[in-house]
Amino acid sequence: MNTSEKRILFDRLEELSRFAKADILTMTYLAGSGHPGGAISSLDIFLTVFSFANLKSDPRDRIVVSHGHTSAGVYAALGRLGLIPIEDAIAFFRKAGSPFEGHVVTAVPFIDWSTGNLGQGLSAACGLALSSSILKRPSHVYVIMSDGEQQKGQVAEARRFAKKYGLSHITAIIDFNGLQITGKVDEVMPVNVVEDYLTEGWDVLEVDGHNHKEIYEALEKAKEGPNPACIIARTVMGKGIPFMEGKEKYHGTPLKDEEYVEALRLLGVEDRRDFYRQRRSRPFYLELKEVDTCPLIDEGVPFTYTNDDGVDNRTAFGRALLDLGRRNIKRGVPICVFDCDLAQSVKTLDFSKEFPGFFFQGGIQEHNTATVAGALSREGVLTFFADFGVFGLDETFNQHRLNDMNGTNLKLILTHLGLDVGQDGKTHQCIDYVGLARNLLHFKVIIPCDPNQTDRVTRFVARQKGNFIVGMGRSRWPVIEREDGRPFFAPPYEFVYGRMDVIREGKDGAIIAYGATVARAIKVRQMLRRDGIELMVVNMACVKEIDEDVMERLMELPFIATYEDHIVYSGIAPFLSLYLLKKGYRGRLETFGVKNYGLSGEPDEIMRAEGLDEESVVEAIRNVLE
Known part of the structure; x- marks a missing residue:
């Protein structure tokens, strides 16, 4: 884009911003809820990023809006740029059956991760960026975040992961308005945002978050840099409506009647509440098209063990995983494995040695690892995350809950379940995994009872679409035999999900x-x-x-x-x-x-x-x- 074309774009974005602010106020007014102040704070960032990113040719760039509560700003920006129907977004904001939910979801075009739990967006961006690298896809990933969520530890975990794995095709943009629900960010919980990103090897740029030219030029620099980049966008909550500016009360409070009328007068935008009220009274349902991202896996031939072999379930899993890697990675079908400093215990060490480019060591950062693995699995890459039960599920339940809502395709392998963990004691005995997993509505759970069933279950989940938990203990459990002494789970046995x-x-x-x-x-x-x-x-x-x-x-x-x-x-x-x-x-x-x-x-x-x-x-x- 040449200088003249950019000038035309910036002038257009300036005008669209005025109308989009009115859209945000109308959405939240009609719904009687929402976050108008923060949505307006991030609006100019959204308009610029959606204009800069490649959203029209395949493979397109990926977008994560981590502070999903600014959804009204997302919809207003997408709508005014002609990427979604703006009148539907305004009329059906936060209405049951509509994709224009209170926090952004992937049912909305160009939104690649459903968010709401602050602090997880950068991890999701890491997973999407990994998929671009693994699948050799020239997609850049943009993740827009709030300043308040930088207080979350998972953000720091994701920063380190992105730098370690050279994810220079991530650009993070932080809406730095200095406010959160309770008050000023520096008073609620101070965070040295700029210093934190610089210390961990990111490139950092600072801009006026309401200046489209500055944001656009920073995006250009960030995309060309050798490191992941973070743009600090200094903004004002409620920008453009003087009585809202810099006031945290408007973070989650829609305008009252007289405030709404005054705000639209200040913006010079027509009041169309009656039109949208009438439109909102109609039912609105979106038919979602499910995208099949499950790769075609060669599951191989199961191994069969006897009690003389002395094989435990963990080892059976590790051997089946390695066999899957050999059968698929070498023919161009990627299988990725995530670990949190437990590869030897969860039996992924052999896989890591043979396929180091497909093994990701997340360190003692389970929250980030769970989200990165989930996001990667959604992009058509078979993904395993193996961990102890107390870390891989108990500690990361919220991350898997969001994975589940995002329709991921994660294979979560939990070892060291139950009292079977033994001498490690109560802090490591995961005795609640079935109960927790029952609340993950779309996760299927399989607890095989011996190494032969474990092998077959591992291969089964590899070829199935959807989220699966496969669990096992620490000890070596006997091979289950028929009454004649033959292994029960040997041929002609085949695992069928749901069968007792x-x-x-x-x-x-x-x-x-x-x-x-x-x-x-x-x-x-x-x-x-x-x-x-x-x-x-x-x-x-x-x-x-x-x-x-x-x-x-x-x-x-x-x-x-x-x-x-x-x-x-x-x-x-x-x-x-x-x-x-x-x-x-x-x-x-x-x-x-x-x-x-x-x-x-x-x-x-x-x-x-x-x-x-x-x-x-x-x-x-x-x-x-x-």
Whole structure:
């Protein structure tokens, strides 16, 4: 773009800014809620970035608006630039069924990450930038953030990650208006924003955040630099409406009637409230088109282990992962693996050595890693993130919640689950993973019970679209065998999501278990068999699903027990109890699970202390049946 063309653009943006401010005020006024002050503060940044970025040719640049509450400014800018229908955005802002939500979502064109939880946008930008590098796609990533969210630790994690992996095709723009909900940023929690970015190797530029020319020229410089760049845009909240300027009260407060009329008079824009009220009274629903970003994976041939091999579930996962890498990466289909300083424990070390360009070490920065991995997985790259349960899920639940809303395709491998962690003690015993995962509405959860099932589950999730959690303990669990001694999960067995496996038949009752407790349940059955009691043993690896065919058989039995290395109040016990209640089950139900934070000791010791060892379970079942 030559000098004359730029001058024309800047004049146009100046005029569009005036109308877009009125749009923001009208949206928030009609909705009766929203964030007009911050949206106006960021407006000129949005107008300039959306004009500068390549949004029209494929592959286009990527946009992340981290401070998603400024959504009215995003919609006004996109609308005035002709990229979305402005009248729909104004009329249906924050209306049920509309894509123009209170915080930006990916249903809106050119918005590449749904946000709202401040501090996660830069991490998402890192994931999108990685995808450009891995897929050799010439896309630049722009992430617009607020100054207040720089207080979040995840932003610092993302800064370091971007520099470490040379993500020079990220440009961050910070709306630096100096205000947040409670007051001045420097008084709420001081942050040395410029110094922080410079110290961690970023290029930093400072501009007037309401001067389109300065912003545009800074974007040009940032794009050509050798490092990721941060543009500090000095702005004024409520800019252009004198009574709103510099007042934090307008951060999240729409204008009253008299204020609205006065603001539009100052802007010289016609009051069209009646038109938009009438339009808003109509229903508005957007049909979303789902984009298939699941790569075609060669899953290979599963490995089969016997008890003589001495292989634990973690090792089985690591070997299957390495096999997937060999079969796919070498033929041009990328598989990426993320780790948080635990590669040896979670068994991704061999993959990292053979495919260092596809292995990303996030350090002890789980929050950033969870979001980066999620964003990358959404771009058509098969992505695994392996971590201990307490870090990979408990600590990062909010990040995975946002991943889930963004329709990611993440394969989350959780190791060291349950009391099975043993001597590491209660802080590392993840005993709540099923309960937490049940609240991630679109995550599927699989807890395989031996190395053979783990291998097959790993390959299964690799070829499936969507978010999956695959969980396992720390100890080596026995290979589950059929009664004739053959491995149960060997050919012709194939893993089918949602299917419950009947490991042993029985007529007097059933034990439903998963993961670590399946082998223990088989021992319980053997001990009760000496008393003439025949129990069915069922493996419920898919802990969020009901297998109607198997449950129909169980309903005919006089006794059912659930047995889990998990908090009994939030594992499979309440889920199955509700199901049985609704179905009118008339037999006896017993639940065996964790009721206290665990001790530090050998797994068998801890299970005994919780009454979950085989002998204690046998005694309890005997008492019930007698």
